Amino acid sequence: MTQVRESPILELRNLVKHFAMRRSLLRRSRDKVRAVDGVSLQIQSGRTTALVGESGCGKSTIARLILQLLQPDSGEVRMSGEVVVGASKEFRRSVQMVFQDPFSSLTPHLTIRSILKEPLTVHKVCLAEEIQDHILDLVSAVGLSADMLNRYPHQLSGGQRQRIGIARAIAVNPKLIVCDEPVSALDVSIRSQIINLLLDIQKSRNLAYLFISHDLDMVAHVSDTVAVMYLGKIVEQAPTETFFAGPRHPYSKALLASALIPDPKRRSENRELVGEMDSGVERETGCSFRTRCPLAIDLCATHEPVLHYSADEHLTACHRIEPV
Amino acid sequence: MNLVDIRNLEVQFPGATEPLTVIDDLSLNILPGEILGLVGESGCGKSMLARSIMGLVPSPGNVSKGQIFFGDLDLLTLDEPSRRSLRGNQISIILQEPMTTLNPVYTIGNQIEEVLKEHRPDMKRSERRQLVIQLMKQTGIPSPEARIHQYPHELSGGIRQRVAIAMALVGGKVQLLIADEPTTALDVTIQAQILKLFVELQKEHQMSLLLITHDLGVIAQTAHRVAVMYAGRLVEVAHVEELFDNPRHPYTRGLLHSLPRPGSHSRKQPMPSIPGTVPSPGAIPQGCAFYDRCGFRDDKQCLNERPNLEEGATEHWVSCHFAAEIPPFKVNSSDEVTP
Numbered sequence: 001m002t003q004v005r006e007s008p009i010l011e012l013r014n015l016v017k018h019f020a021m022r023r024s025l026l027r028r029s030r031d032k033v034r035a036v037d038g039v040s041l042q043i044q045s046g047r048t049t050a051l052v053g054e055s056g057c058g059k060s061t062i063a064r065l066i067l068q069l070l071q072p073d074s075g076e077v078r079m080s081g082e083v084v085v086g087a088s089k090e091f092r093r094s095v096q097m098v099f100q101d102p103f104s105s106l107t108p109h110l111t112i113r114s115i116l117k118e119p120l121t122v123h124k125v126c127l128a129e130e131i132q133d134h135i136l137d138l139v140s141a142v143g144l145s146a147d148m149l150n151r152y153p154h155q156l157s158g159g160q161r162q163r164i165g166i167a168r169a170i171a172v173n174p175k176l177i178v179c180d181e182p183v184s185a186l187d188v189s190i191r192s193q194i195i196n197l198l199l200d201i202q203k204s205r206n207l208a209y210l211f212i213s214h215d216l217d218m219v220a221h222v223s224d225t226v227a228v229m230y231l232g233k234i235v236e237q238a239p240t241e242t243f244f245a246g247p248r249h250p251y252s253k254a255l256l257a258s259a260l261i262p263d264p265k266r267r268s269e270n271r272e273l274v275g276e277m278d279s280g281v282e283r284e285t286g287c288s289f290r291t292r293c294p295l296a297i298d299l300c301a302t303h304e305p306v307l308h309y310s311a312d313e314h315l316t317a318c319h320r321i322e323p324v
Numbered sequence: 325m326n327l328v329d330i331r332n333l334e335v336q337f338p339g340a341t342e343p344l345t346v347i348d349d350l351s352l353n354i355l356p357g358e359i360l361g362l363v364g365e366s367g368c369g370k371s372m373l374a375r376s377i378m379g380l381v382p383s384p385g386n387v388s389k390g391q392i393f394f395g396d397l398d399l400l401t402l403d404e405p406s407r408r409s410l411r412g413n414q415i416s417i418i419l420q421e422p423m424t425t426l427n428p429v430y431t432i433g434n435q436i437e438e439v440l441k442e443h444r445p446d447m448k449r450s451e452r453r454q455l456v457i458q459l460m461k462q463t464g465i466p467s468p469e470a471r472i473h474q475y476p477h478e479l480s481g482g483i484r485q486r487v488a489i490a491m492a493l494v495g496g497k498v499q500l501l502i503a504d505e506p507t508t509a510l511d512v513t514i515q516a517q518i519l520k521l522f523v524e525l526q527k528e529h530q531m532s533l534l535l536i537t538h539d540l541g542v543i544a545q546t547a548h549r550v551a552v553m554y555a556g557r558l559v560e561v562a563h564v565e566e567l568f569d570n571p572r573h574p575y576t577r578g579l580l581h582s583l584p585r586p587g588s589h590s591r592k593q594p595m596p597s598i599p600g601t602v603p604s605p606g607a608i609p610q611g612c613a614f615y616d617r618c619g620f621r622d623d624k625q626c627l628n629e630r631p632n633l634e635e636g637a638t639e640h641w642v643s644c645h646f647a648a649e650i651p652p653f654k655v656n657s658s659d660e661v662t663p
Contacts, residue, residue, distance in 0.1 A: 054511035055481075157601045158366075187365035188538055192582040192597035199592055214512060217584040221591055240591065258516040260541030262583050264564040267545055273513040276480050 007081055008042035009175050009208045010066065010095075015039045015075035017061055035061040037232035038075070040307075045175060048202070048209040050223035050240070052216065052255070054277055058232040059212045063178045066210065067097060080175075093123050096169035100181040102161035106153040112139075112164055113149040119171045138167040142197060159190035163197065170201060176208045184215065195222060216259050220244050228252045231277060231288040234307060237315040248316045250293050287319070295320045326393070327500060327532050328354035328377065333390035335372055335381060337605075344605040346372050346385070348556040351633070354500065359526055359533045361547030361564070363540065363579070365602050369556040370536050374502045377534075378417055379407045394500070413443045416492035420505035422484035426476040432487045433472030436460070439494045456494070463490045464521055482514035489521065493529065501526070502534045507542065519546055540583060544568060552576050555603055555613040558633055562640040571653050572642040574618045585655065612645070620646050 016039075018032040036058045043049045051059050064070045066077055068087035077084045084091055099105035106115055116135045120126060126134050136146055142163040153161055162182065169177050182198065183191040199222065202209060213219050219226060220240060227237040228249065236249040247253050254273035275292040287293070290300040299319050308323040310316040335347040347369045354360050364370045375381050377392055379399060392399040394415065399407065419425050427435055436456045440447060447455075453472075460468035463486045476484055485506060492501060503522065507515040523546055526533045535547060543550055543564065550567045552560040552575065560573040571577045578598035600617040609615040612626045621627070625645045633643040644650070 054513065159601055187602070188540070188579055189365060189582060189598040190601065192584075192595040193599075195584075196594045196597060199594065215584075216512075221584045221595065224592075254513060258512045260516070260519075260539070260545045262540045262544045262568070262580070262585065264544045264547075264568050273516070276482055276514060277511075 008078075009045040009080060010043040010210070011078040011081075012039055012041045012062070012066070013076050013078065015062070015065055015077070016073045017065060017070060018073055034232045036065065036072075039229075039232070039234055040075075041227055041234065041237075043176065043208050043210055044224075045208050046202070046206040047224040048211050048222055049225045049227060050211045050213060050219040051227050051229060052213060052219055053229035054214060056231075056277060057229040059229060060180060062229075063097070063180050063210070063212060066178060067095060089123065093172045094175045096172065096174040096177050098162075098165050098169050098177055098179045098182045101185050102158055102165050103153075103185075105165055106161055108153055111150055111152055112156075115153075115164065116149075116167055116171060119168060123172045125172055134171075138171055139164075141170065141201065142167040143193075157190075158186050159193060162186060162190075162194050166194075166197060166201070170205065170207075173205070174207070176210065178210045178212070180212045181214070182211075183218065184213070191218075198222070216256060228255065233288070233317065234315075235289065235317045237307070239313055242311075242314055248310055248314065248321050249289075249318050250295050250320070251289050254292075287317075325356070326353040327356045327395065328352075328534075329391075329393040330373075330377075331391045331393070333373070333376060333392065334388045335369070335376055335385060336388045337385045339606055343388070345608075346556050346605050347376065348608075350390075350553075350556075350558050352551055352558060352561065354532050354534060355549075356499070356532055357526075357530050358548045359523070359535055359546055361543035361550040362534060362536045362553065363538065363543055363550060364553035365538060367602060367604070368553045370553050371504055373553075374417060374504050374534065374536055377500075377502065378411060378415060409443070412439050412492070413495035414497050415500045415502070416495065416498050417502040417504065418485075418488050418492050418506050421509050422481065422488045423476065425488050426484060428476055431473050431475055432479070436487070436491050436494055439491055443495045456490075459490045459494055460487070463487075463493070463525070464517075465490070480514075481510050482518065485510065485518055486521070489518075489525070493525065498529060498531050500532050500534065502536070504536045505538070506535070508537070508539070515542075522546065540579060552579075555608050556605060557613055558641075558643065559614070560640075560642050561633070566637070566640055569653070570637075570640075572636060572640065572647045572650060573614075573644050574620050574646075574650070575614050577650075577653060578617070578619075580653070580655070612643075620644075620650055622646075 015036050017036040018034050021031040021033060039062060041049065051062065053059050065072055068084060079091060079094065113135060116138055117131060120131050120134055135149065139146060139148060144160060144163055183194050186194060201207065211223055223240045226240050226243040227234050228251065230251050236247065236252045247256055258273060273292060278288065286301040286303060287305050290296040305317045305319045307315045307317045310321045310323060330350060330352045333347055333350045334345060336343040336345050362370050376387055381387060387400055433456055437452050440452050440455065457468045457472060460471065465471055465483060465486050507518050510518060519542065522533060537543060547564045550562060550564050551558055552573065554575050560576050571580055581596040582598060584595060598617050603609065603613065611628045612631055615621055615626050631643040631645050633641050635641050636647050
């Protein structure tokens, strides 16, 4: 069923993270937000896995679990086959992050030179006398000139700042970069520049990306594998071309249909999905998407669907889709 | 007859040495009952244009030149009480982030009612409540009788935006609704719902909608006409189909080229992009504002002479010296944007 391939650089096995809701100051309620509820995912080296879903579906919690900023309630994160517990220095060096907002992710009172120097010294990437050369290499790798180095973040445009964010991430030669909505805060004319840069350094450095995004057109362009999340669970996962050629889960279909086509001749009437995502708190039994699902049947209310292969390499969690 | 007629508008902010011009000699009309899309990147002046129409240009900025006609009224010469009676009554605005639009310490029913109190002081309390509930129903808020007592933080982003829309329409005589990035903060499935609501309300109330966005998908799906802004100037105005089929300004073409479209670029290959960044006010090139980033420029005219917004084809206005000579637009011919 699955093809033999090299072992993944990062593997998530059945990750679970629930957050307790606090009702009042003194009384802790027993309600839990199931932010991540049994997620398994693999990322191959040099490849991009996209994680798609609406706000509140648990995408960013997964990013934080991978980066060891949160510890899972159960399940494990494996890096090159080994279980990761807590962030060792070595682990931090191999996994880096590019943030959504280039305005708040750079320290405002440090020059660009100091921002880039910090990871180099902390992780002893190179000898002290090589640091300046290394910094120059980094800025030119992200397409900026050396005169940026003495400036402060507020003197740079959004696109330039995001380039510095990328330079900082690649400074320590990581194997995996978690990109959390890396272009959604940027202007349209700058987005494709940054995407091109990310593709470029992926190729030259054999980097793996976890690309978190809600922009399906962008995901179609940059990723090798797509995983769609709804309320803490992956509901569909497939190679990018397979996924976009025929998404199967009703939620994936609705997501694709909600995307606004930039063509006034293709104005569709029935593209809206009714309702909104639940909060993830008061979930009973069954499929969490059933309240909005056009295909829901009685079974969906009583039994929770599990991910199964509905075709070669195509995983779907839906009762209405036959397993192979 | 235009509903809004903006003539040679200029908005300036004081700068270190000389004033910074954020809207530069802009003329634009809005027809009754149309959805006019206004596209541009952050800092291009599109929100400032909305604020100028509302009469809410933040200090120390000021409208230094031009006129804005609303019907027969010149908005810029009106006194403050008359403007106040227009605002929220005949001209309303909806902002991007409904969480910051709404007051966190009042119930939403209270907040919608407050607008009514201002504009219809003669109305009875019970009548007001009735009208508020009716309006909430109209904007698709489920079970309005219960929601009326809720606070903004208890609502989802989509419902909050519906409340903001209800609030904008409560005056009852809205002729111009300005929506400034109304769906940017929302999820895609909710965005589609809210846009549909806008189109329905616009038809029902027969009002004009000025839809400000940076998202060409939003424009393509909703607008009748489109105006494209760049660095405080209008660069192209046309009907929506004409603009997407036959964009004449190199900036518009660059934007359309750099959209990821399913199937149009091969996966993981470089995407077409516009080089460089938007110039900041005060550093705008002397001739054409797009000069630094343009693939069609010449070193004489474009460098020195500012192009005027001129009508090339019927109702298709472009400000580019080479508007007539630029080849027909093809989605995949990306050579022009990555020189």
